[in-house]
Amino acid sequence: MFLSEIAKLLGVAFTGSDPVITGVSTVEEAASTDITFLSNPHYTEKAKATKAGAIIVKQKLDINIPQIVVDNPSIAFAKVVRAVCPVKTHNPGISELAYKDPSADISATATVYPYAYVGKNARIEGGCVLYPGCFIGDDAIIREGTILYPNVAVYDKCEVGKNCIIHAGVVIGSDGFGFAWDGKQHLKIPQVGKVIIGDDVEIGSNCCIDRAALTSTRIGSDVKMDNLVQIGHNVTIGDHTIIVSQVGIAGSAHVGKHVILAGQAGVAGHITIGDGCVVGGKAGVAEDIEPGKVVSGYPTMDHKLWLRAQNAFKKLPDLLKRIRDIERRLEKIEKD
Numbered sequence: 001m002f003l004s005e006i007a008k009l010l011g012v013a014f015t016g017s018d019p020v021i022t023g024v025s026t027v028e029e030a031a032s033t034d035i036t037f038l039s040n041p042h043y044t045e046k047a048k049a050t051k052a053g054a055i056i057v058k059q060k061l062d063i064n065i066p067q068i069v070v071d072n073p074s075i076a077f078a079k080v081v082r083a084v085c086p087v088k089t090h091n092p093g094i095s096e097l098a099y100k101d102p103s104a105d106i107s108a109t110a111t112v113y114p115y116a117y118v119g120k121n122a123r124i125e126g127g128c129v130l131y132p133g134c135f136i137g138d139d140a141i142i143r144e145g146t147i148l149y150p151n152v153a154v155y156d157k158c159e160v161g162k163n164c165i166i167h168a169g170v171v172i173g174s175d176g177f178g179f180a181w182d183g184k185q186h187l188k189i190p191q192v193g194k195v196i197i198g199d200d201v202e203i204g205s206n207c208c209i210d211r212a213a214l215t216s217t218r219i220g221s222d223v224k225m226d227n228l229v230q231i232g233h234n235v236t237i238g239d240h241t242i243i244v245s246q247v248g249i250a251g252s253a254h255v256g257k258h259v260i261l262a263g264q265a266g267v268a269g270h271i272t273i274g275d276g277c278v279v280g281g282k283a284g285v286a287e288d289i290e291p292g293k294v295v296s297g298y299p300t301m302d303h304k305l306w307l308r309a310q311n312a313f314k315k316l317p318d319l320l321k322r323i324r325d326i327e328r329r330l331e332k333i334e335k336d
Contacts (some may be wrong), residue, residue: 001084003054006035009083010076016066019053024081027052035084036331037077052220099128099139119156143199156209161199161221169206171174172197173324176217176233176251186299189213191233196223198239204229210251220257238275256291280306 008013025034027043028153030052037056038047047053047061054066056073070076090111094100097114104118107126112118116130119138124130127145134148137156142148145163152166155173160166178189198221203209207225210233211217217231220239230248231237237249240255247261250269255261259273264282267273274291284298296306 014068037073039073157194160197163200165202167205170203172210173211178213
């Protein structure tokens with residue numbers, strides 16, 4: 001695409017020449033036919049040295065390459081990537097090497113690759129893609145436009161919304177961790193609920209979402225989940241929430257809308273995290289958090305207080321040394 005076409009796509013003007021753009025890249029690695037972007041001022045000096053053919057910025061830079069100035073370079077660049085990099089296309093149909101139960105309903109516009117399995121009364125709607133090794137259990141529903149990458153398992157009765165992206169190795173609807181001690185052994189509590197996932201959800205590789213014991217584990221729309229996340233049974237997650245890698249959420253926890261759970265955060269069961277909260281990396285959430293709070297640490301506390309505590313923690317060895325010195329001096333005074 002010519003740069004002028006890209007600018008038109010974004011609805012803005014551009015400065016400089018009008019080169020042909022054939023790819024996208026970072027400011028460090030971009031070639032003369034690539035377009036790049038600068039969203040973090042920390043990389044301004046690297047951006048000034050870029051070899052890119054054009055750059056998307058928030059404020060015009062003093063460099064001699066074409067520039068597109070927008071309010072949000074990250075969003076603009078995402079749109080450009082979609083335009084410049086072609087999306088993989090699929091040939092609708094069911095492979096002869098896939099298994100489809102006679103009672104399953106698969107749209108004529110869906111694509112089912114070899115070695116996928118679709119169980120009894122399952123429904124696969126239009127535009128869906130099931131890559132090799134996918135398992136769709138009995139009575140499960142995969143709604144319009146959703147893509148399941150290799151080896152995704154959607155257990156019986158679970159539902160996945162429209163235009164979702166489910167990456168390789170995800171398990172949706174495995175049994176919740178429910179057991180009762182009868183005095184001799186752990187008795188399994190049957191997990192007879194299901195998982196319901198909203199629209200426009202993206203789930204990273206090897207995540208596990210447990211089915212509810214009796215009702216539903218619910219993931220709201222536009223939730224974005226990184227790799228290696230564990231969601232326990234009966235959990236509810238509100239719309240537009242971000243869950244970063246290795247987060248674990250225990251059973252019956254409620255996570256509100258627009259929440260951010262940073263990497264390796266842990267959430268105890270039966271608690272509520274209010275709308276708009278931010279939970280720092282490695283934090284341990286053991287009690288309810290009011291809406292809009294930013295917390296860190298284990299146990300969690302206000303993020304600014306946690307920063308102060310961490311600063312004090314680094315000083316503990318020196319403080320201990322000073323305390324021992326004071327104790328020795330006091331002992332000496334008492335003896336005198």
